[in-house]
Amino acid sequence: MDRFVSTFTNKIDAKGRVSVPAPFRAVLERDGYASGAAGGIYCYPALEAPALDAGGERLAKKIDGLLAGLPDYSDERDELSVALYGDVQVLTIDGDGRISLPESLRAHAGLNSQVTFVGLGDKFQMWNPEQFAERRERARAKVHQTRKLFGAGSRPSEDEDGGSEGARG
């Protein structure tokens, strides 16, 4: 597997450390992260949410690509550069698969005792569990509506609930 999927909630211990979910670590290793050695997790405050974005090399390259698409000295690029690179922290995973989150990052996401890791494919996010619960509800509602858009065009009978009666051949 090579994508970040599903969600996990882990504890922050007294020293500010938190275990990175094992499946995510596996993805990071495939993504060029040499466990215990050089490399690291790129982590920065999410632009529009009280959460942290994080990922490996692939994420770093994506950010580069995003900036590359903008004219060199545009305001937009400067803003994005500052917003993205400016707050990036390179986190290292210790021998036990844990990272320690700097205070500045914890503050942005409102992290105190627990962290919810949310897989988003190319990257993952770290949330305060409660705030994430809200966000998830919104996201679900949105998918609901988006799905109808998709379903309308393609195969109306194949998706979701109507399918149960298709069991018999």
Next chain:
Amino acid sequence: MDRFVSTFTNKIDAKGRVSVPAPFRAVLERDGYASGAAGGIYCYPALEAPALDAGGERLAKKIDGLLAGLPDYSDERDELSVALYGDVQVLTIDGDGRISLPESLRAHAGLNSQVTFVGLGDKFQMWNPEQFAERRERARAKVHQTRKLFGAGSRPSEDEDGGSEGARG
């Protein structure tokens, strides 16, 4: 055969494990699932039914397809990703053809002692047997009615036989 068809009902054991019907396993293997190795079953709560949707690589690609059209760092994409990837669990099939269902998934589908596997072609669903029975009754009634509209009332009572399509009793 390369599609999920028919229905099977298996037990959940004390550890929360349940056997994936052998025919479904066969489909999964053709779909890129390397038994015992990397890969897995992608499983998430169905949006409009108390059931779980599940499938192999083909299903995963479908999910990717939904996101493919959206710009990389838009808020919209993040939101969709949360709902799509965030709720997905990657289940691994053990050496005996069983998966173990996490509590979060079991809760959504109301699964306790038994699971009804329902083939839907590209994917399959997992239901609480009782809830599925209800759902099927409604569906059957609907079909009946629809048939009358078409004037195809040729075999009004013989069709469904109330069969015991479950693998075992």
Next chain:
DNA sequence: TGCCATCCCATGCGATCCCATATGTGCCCG
């Protein structure tokens, strides 16, 4: 020299693997 970050070790719990068993099915042989 004191504080902070990293590393190492210990532990409990849950997940995974492996083996055993029963039952049903298909096949082969008589």
Next chain:
DNA sequence: CGGGCACATATGGGATCGCATGGGATGGCA
């Protein structure tokens, strides 16, 4: 044509491994 044997599947239980988590030790930096 019928009985028995071999195989596959589903299911239960025990053993083992990995992961998350807590605490102590060690080294670097101020």
